Amino acid sequence: MGPFRKRIAVQLSISLAIVGGLILAVIIFGFQIDKLAEKIAGTREELNERSAALTSLASLRSDFSSKGEAYLNVLYNVIPQKDELIDLSKDFQAIAQEEGLNYGFTFIGETPPSGDVLGSVRFNLTLGGTFSKLLNFLKNMENFRYLISLENVSISRGSEGNMRMDIRGSVFFR
Numbered sequence: 493m494g495p496f497r498k499r500i501a502v503q504l505s506i507s508l509a510i511v512g513g514l515i516l517a518v519i520i521f522g523f524q525i526d527k528l529a530e531k532i533a534g535t536r537e538e539l540n541e542r543s544a545a546l547t548s549l550a551s552l553r554s555d556f557s558s559k560g561e562a563y564l565n566v567l568y569n570v571i572p573q574k575d576e577l578i579d580l581s582k583d584f585q586a587i588a589q590e591e592g593l594n595y596g597f598t599f600i601g602e603t604p605p606s607g608d609v610l611g612s613v614r615f616n617l618t619l620g621g622t623f624s625k626l627l628n629f630l631k632n633m634e635n636f637r638y639l640i641s642l643e644n645v646s647i648s649r650g651s652e653g654n655m656r657m658d659i660r661g662s663v664f665f666r
Contacts, residue, residue, distance in 0.1 A: 568666075569637070570637070570638060570639045571610060571638070571639050571664055571665060571666050572638055572665055572666070573665060573666060574611065574613075574665045574666075576665070577613055577638075577663060577665055580613065580615070580638075580663060581597040583636075583637070583638075584597055584615075584617060585597065587629060587632045587633065587636075588617075588619060588629060590632070591621065591625040591626075591628050591629050591632070592621060592625060593619045593620060593621040593625055593626070593629060594619065594620035594621060595617070595618075595619060596617065596618035596619075597615065597616070597617055597618075598615065598616045599613065599614070599615055600614035600615060600616055600660070601613075601614045602614070603662075605665070605666060610664040610665065610666060611664065611665050611666070612641075612662040612663065612664050612665070613662065613663050613665065614643075614660070614661070614662050615660070615661060615662070615663065616658065616659070616660050617657075617658070617659040617660075617661075618656070618657075618658055618659075619656070619657045619658075619659070620650055620654055620655070620656050620657075621654055621655065622653075622654060622655065623647070623655050626647060626655055626657045629657070630645070638663050638664070639663070639664045640661050640662065640663050640664070641661055641662045641664070642659060642660075642661040643660045643661050643662065644658070644659070644660040644661075645657065645658070645659050645660075646658045
C-alpha cells in the first residue's frame with residue numbers, strides 16, 4: 493500500500509470515527525431530550541392542575557365571603573358550645589309551661605365532637621297534657637333555639653283523658 497492510500501485510509505477512518513461519534517452523540521442527546529420533554533410536559537400538566545385548584549380555591553373563598561360568612565353567625569347561634577347547654581332543661585321546661593304541660597327531663601348521654609362532626613347531648617322528655625297541647629309543644633320545638641334531632645316521639649293515653657308523650661332526641665353542640 494502506497495503512502496497515498498495510507499493517507500486516504502487514515503483520513504477516511506478519522507472522518508468515519510468523527511461522523512460515528514457525532515451520530516452517537518445525536519442519538520444520546522435525542523434520548524435525553526425526549527426524557528426532558530416528557531418531564532416538562534408532566535410538570536406543565538401539574539402546574540395547570542395546581543392553577544385550576546388555586547382558581548377554585550379563590551372562587552370558594554369569594555363565595556364564602558359574599559354568601560357564606562353571613563350565615564356563620566346563624567350557625568354559631570343554632571349550634572352552641574357545650575357550656576351553653578347548661579340550661580337546656582329549663583329551655584324545654586319554659587316551652588312546656590307555655591302550653592300548661594306536665595314536664596319531666598333526663599339526660600341520656602353525650603357524644604363529644606370530633607373533627608368535623610358535631611357533638612351531641614341526648615335527652616328524654618316526658619310530657620303530660622291534652623293532645624292539642626302536646627302537638628303545640630312539638631310545633632314550638634320546630635322553632636327551638638338550638639339544632640335538635642328527634643329520634644323517637646311516642647304518644648300514649650294517660651289518666652283522666654290526658655295524653656302522655658315521650659320524646660327522645662339530641663341537641664348538637666360544637
